[in-house]
Amino acid sequence: xxxxxxxxxxxxxxxxxxxxxxxxxxxxxxxxxxxxxxxxxxxxxxxxxxxxxxxxxxxxxxxxxxxxxxxxxxxxxxxxxxxxxxxxxxxxxxxxxxx
Amino acid sequence: xxxxxxxxxxxxxxxxxxxxxxxxxxxxxxxxxxxxxxxxxxxxxxxxxxxxxxxxxxxxxxxxxxxxxxxxxxxxxxxxxxxxxxxxxxxxxxxxxxxxxxxxxxxxxxxxxxxxxxxxxxxxxxxxxxxxxxxxxxxxxxxxxxxxxxxxxxxxxxxxxxxxxxxxxxxxxxxxxxxxxxxxxxxxxxxxx
Numbered sequence: 149x150x151x152x153x154x155x156x157x158x159x160x161x162x163x164x165x166x167x168x169x170x171x172x173x174x175x176x177x178x179x180x181x182x183x184x185x186x187x188x189x190x191x192x193x194x195x196x197x198x199x200x201x202x203x204x205x206x207x208x209x210x211x212x213x214x215x216x217x218x219x220x221x222x223x224x225x226x227x228x229x230x231x232x233x234x235x236x237x238x239x240x241x242x243x244x245x246x247x
Numbered sequence: 248x249x250x251x252x253x254x255x256x257x258x259x260x261x262x263x264x265x266x267x268x269x270x271x272x273x274x275x276x277x278x279x280x281x282x283x284x285x286x287x288x289x290x291x292x293x294x295x296x297x298x299x300x301x302x303x304x305x306x307x308x309x310x311x312x313x314x315x316x317x318x319x320x321x322x323x324x325x326x327x328x329x330x331x332x333x334x335x336x337x338x339x340x341x342x343x344x345x346x347x348x349x350x351x352x353x354x355x356x357x358x359x360x361x362x363x364x365x366x367x368x369x370x371x372x373x374x375x376x377x378x379x380x381x382x383x384x385x386x387x388x389x390x391x392x393x394x395x396x397x398x399x400x401x402x403x404x405x406x407x408x409x410x411x412x413x414x415x416x417x418x419x420x421x422x423x424x425x426x427x428x429x430x431x432x433x434x435x436x437x438x439x440x
Contacts, residue, residue, distance in 0.1 A: 162350075170341075180282050181269060194296050203382065218401060227324060
């Protein structure tokens with residue numbers, strides 16, 4: 149398969165994830181859509197790593213997975229803390245940081 | 248060769264369907280399960296790109312550990328169905344348009360780039376390309392500093408999650424108090440409201 153197929157597929161997945169981040173209202177689903185975008189980036193990294201015959205991109209993808217895991221842990225921790233304080237789990241009402 | 252193309256289209260369609268499911272399904276629980284499908288299809292794509300170790304890590308770490316965390320939190324918070332579409336405000340309407348524009352822009356950037364190698368399958372690589380041994384050697388030699396930084400990041404995230412989810416004293420007594428609707432409330436000490 150040509151590498152371009154993989155890169156276009158990754159662009160498509162990234163756009164779907166961006167649409168989800170913009171349209172969904174539940175913070176849980178927004179975190180899921182962020183995962184989609186990170187995974188699209190991973191796919192592009194690995195496709196280019198294959199294109200160049202160089203494994204550096206794969207190591208970079210591994211580090212991206214570590215960062216994604218950290219982001220998930222903190223995001224879910226915040227959501228659980230919000231739930232315990234009986235704050236509404238709705239992104240539209242979390243606007244204190246808007247300034 | 249034909250088998251490879253068939254596998255690419257099956258896995259690619261699976262990945263796309265999973266991604267669409269995450270965005271379009273209203274119940275967060277089914278969104279999580281849809282993301283699991285997406286991640287496994289991506290692991291197949293990684294295998295097609297000779298990234299065996301990344302594919303295995305994707306299945307074990309992502310589809311295994313991280314998604315279990317998601318399922319637990321969705322079950323705990325009780326993911327309720329949410330309305331889709333125009334109720335999301337202006338951004339809910341122009342969001343898909345923005346995403347379509349983003350995809351067109353990215354596709355133009357890919358197709359318009361004069362990278363000749365994009366139209367090829369890449370150079371021939373040996374069987375050890377992307378194997379755990381090779382990735383481990385790179386992580387411990389060329390990328391030692393990012394490797395250590397990632398381990399520190401994981402440690403900080405674990406400590407942060409414990410701090411965030413810790414049960415504070417006096418948490419359940421202030422039922423009658425009107426909660427301030429803020430994400431920063433979870434970071435604040437209880438008495439400081």
